[in-house]
Amino acid sequence: MTTTVCTSTMLAISDLTVRFRLPGAIVHAVTAISLTVAPGELLAVVGESGCGKSVLAHALLGLLPANATVSGTALLHGDGAPVDLLAADEKTMARTVRGRRVGLVPQSPATALTPVRTGRHLLQETLRAHSRARTDAETVAAGVGLAPADLDLYPHELSGGMAQRLATALALAPDPPLLLADEPTSGLDRPLVDATLDLLRARCDDGAAVILITHDLAAAERVADTVAVMYASRIVEHRPALEFFAGPRHPYAHALLDALPDRSFAPIPGHPPMLTDLPAGCAFAPRCPYASIDCGTQPSRDRGVACHHPMGARL
Numbered sequence: 001m002t003t004t005v006c007t008s009t010m011l012a013i014s015d016l017t018v019r020f021r022l023p024g025a026i027v028h029a030v031t032a033i034s035l036t037v038a039p040g041e042l043l044a045v046v047g048e049s050g051c052g053k054s055v056l057a058h059a060l061l062g063l064l065p066a067n068a069t070v071s072g073t074a075l076l077h078g079d080g081a082p083v084d085l086l087a088a089d090e091k092t093m094a095r096t097v098r099g100r101r102v103g104l105v106p107q108s109p110a111t112a113l114t115p116v117r118t119g120r121h122l123l124q125e126t127l128r129a130h131s132r133a134r135t136d137a138e139t140v141a142a143g144v145g146l147a148p149a150d151l152d153l154y155p156h157e158l159s160g161g162m163a164q165r166l167a168t169a170l171a172l173a174p175d176p177p178l179l180l181a182d183e184p185t186s187g188l189d190r191p192l193v194d195a196t197l198d199l200l201r202a203r204c205d206d207g208a209a210v211i212l213i214t215h216d217l218a219a220a221e222r223v224a225d226t227v228a229v230m231y232a233s234r235i236v237e238h239r240p241a242l243e244f245f246a247g248p249r250h251p252y253a254h255a256l257l258d259a260l261p262d263r264s265f266a267p268i269p270g271h272p273p274m275l276t277d278l279p280a281g282c283a284f285a286p287r288c289p290y291a292s293i294d295c296g297t298q299p300s301r302d303r304g305v306a307c308h309h310p311m312g313a314r315l
């Protein structure tokens with residue numbers, strides 16, 4: 001983990017909200033998210049399954065299905081005028097943003113990989129499309145632990161872990177200044193988990209920004225500069241990683257860390273709420289040992305924590 005992050009902004013997300021229309025219900029998938037990411041920063045977005053992490057990434061890449069409604073802004077800075085990723089038309093996203101300025105390691109690589117081409121073909125095609133034809137596909141593959149012979153296999157011949165590594169190589173090949181990595185270590189054994197995380201860290205140390213979406217808090221602790229904890233579609237805590245892991249302040253974040261085997265190994269009681277039926281106030285209140293009548297209203301975020309009763313304040 002490093003704490004040397006540039007102070008300029010690469011991505012500024014403000015009030016990002018995503019709703020899905022279903023027959024007879026609205027899914028509150030992402031609610032009022034505001035975050036900034038700087039060049040050189042590795043931001044880990046953590047939270048339990050279904051809290052909205054992948055939808056956040058897909059919204060930033062214009063990859064949401066037709067039943068989604070998106071509001072807010074997400075300004076991507078770089079050469080020239082900033083681009084609002086939530087307002088840009090599909091042509092702009094396809095030609096200048098996706099893959100080129102913002103890379104994605106998808107959560108389900110097996111379904112994202114074109115089935116009729118070998119890994120080598122896919123990598124060479126990606127490198128050519130991004131004017132990096134001189135870069136050797138085998139060198140890029142070696143960076144994620146794939147051997148030259150692995151590149152001659154078709155996606156259906158790859159194990160889950162190999163497909164995951166190929167997807168990471170494809171996302172890294174264009175050298176995007178911002179990378180969204182959605183559970184990039186799932187299906188990998190520990191040495192490859194660590195190697196993948198270190199690869200992402202090295203990108204940040206070279207000046208790129210990475211948003212690492214993960215439910216693996218140990219992974220976040222290993223490489224993140226900053227941590228954002230999502231619960232029921234909202235960010236409930238967003239702080240520098242060193243401070244966060246030393247003392248989480250939102251009761252949910254505290255409970256998440258306490259559930260780790262190398263900490264108290266205490267499960268969080270109850271279940272997350274349905275995103276079609278969220279309470280008006282804090283969504284964690286029904287599971288929170290510190291809930292009070294105040295929690296019937298939505299807390300504002302103060303010094304990185306959205307809670308009426310943040311942990312430090314009680315100590």
Ligand SMILES: Nc1ncnc2c1ncn2[C@@H]1O[C@H](COP(=O)(O)OP(=O)(O)OP(=O)(O)O)[C@@H](O)[C@H]1O
Nearest residue numbers: 020027029048049050051052053054055056065275
């Ligand atoms: N097209 C869709 N229509 C309706 N609801 C959707 C759609 N896509 C996602 N959702 C819902 O949005 C919510 C957030 O999903 P998301 O995939 O972002 O969760 P997550 O935090 O990434 O969890 P996981 O790691 O398990 O994917 C879930 O309740 C999911 O069912």
